[in-house]
Amino acid sequence: MPSSVQNKRIRKSPAARRAEIVAAAAGVALAEGLECITLRRVAEELDVRPGLISHYFPAVDDLVAEAYGNAVGSELDELLPADRADATPTRHLARFFARTTGEAYDDVSRLWLNARHLSRYRPALRDRVSVQEDAWRDRLEGVIRDGVETGEFRTEDPLMTAIQILVVLDGLGMLVNNASADGGPPAVRRLPVTTAERELGLPAGTLAGAPN
Amino acid sequence: MPSSVQNKRIRKSPAARRAEIVAAAAGVALAEGLECITLRRVAEELDVRPGLISHYFPAVDDLVAEAYGNAVGSELDELLPADRADATPTRHLARFFARTTGEAYDDVSRLWLNARHLSRYRPALRDRVSVQEDAWRDRLEGVIRDGVETGEFRTEDPLMTAIQILVVLDGLGMLVNNASADGGPPAVRRLPVTTAERELGLPAGTLAGAPN
DNA sequence: TTGCTTATTGGTCGCACACTCAATAGCATG
């Protein structure tokens, strides 16, 4: 008897099952895109019947929004941990750029691009994107503000600087599905770092390394 | 008898009909998005039967790519006319930014965003996006290069400058479906102009006006 | 006017989707 067939029902607590569903949907979103979050696809992922997904998310749009928020939210925690007690703002920013420049970040770029486009048609998702946009901007602004206080950075408007960095990052992210092979010449890939160093009054190369 | 019902067939030359179909699809793409280019939707637009669209475009993906190329290509001609014999590079750039900053440009921003995401799934579209990307970059680089020659602009690397401007423009375009109301504070909306003036060694405000 | 080429139609097929709901069966509780 093939072990892949699930002949016995597995009954879980609503909270656990719901979390499981969101996690599976987030995985699909990152790997294949938000429009691949379908009742059938997510159900298959968890080896349950599509009706069960509908039971927890009567409107699939809400699952899409939730999955997006989950994926992007935990990525932010990875990128700019909320409790940054141990390292300097400079090291935090360097870590930020090290990760956002890596190829592993492409899936995240794709997800942002995906979500920003799909927002056009799905109100629930649009709201979530706004929330995450604010969260990313606030978190980055916080780091910059800290750096200004310690004297590591120099900028008159931390918020504007944060926005500027994110705009450049988004602009490069637009190319992720397209850029011939590697994503263009190195000078282009380093545009976000260059922008940050310029706007923060840092010598070139300060944020380029790859610390812990 | 209602005039809206088409009881008599209208037979056109293949070239004319094909152009008509592409134009209609481009309109749908700009107004509603590339995923709304369906056999049924385009046929309705032209008051013909869906089968006719299939006849001219056996694979709908090719029509999508063609419609995108048509819309974005003619927008580029509007933005940066190929034969720029009459005005200075500065005036051309000012015109460029005047239009790209206007609200009327939002549909174009949406289309770029749309196309860049959809490229993930549709190879034909992906190729077209690459072509248009190159065209926009080359055209902008040309204007910058001219300006450097006349001494109006000052930059060591016209290509890199062009890319930088387009990246910022794309980054702002990411917000088009989302940005609360107007698209953020004025300082943010002017980011592309600010970037251009900085990178071209121009005094602030040089490119901000709205010439012819 | 007649005939012929072919642009255009009308109808159909199969697929994937979200959503609904009564029936079923895990499993905790007593």
Added chain:
DNA sequence: CATGCTATTGAGTGTGCGACCAATAAGCAA
């Protein structure tokens, strides 16, 4: 061990999509 709650299933509905193809008629040429 028996029972009740409810998580889970299975089956079905309706919609919109791309693709396919034989039949039809527009309009040019003879």
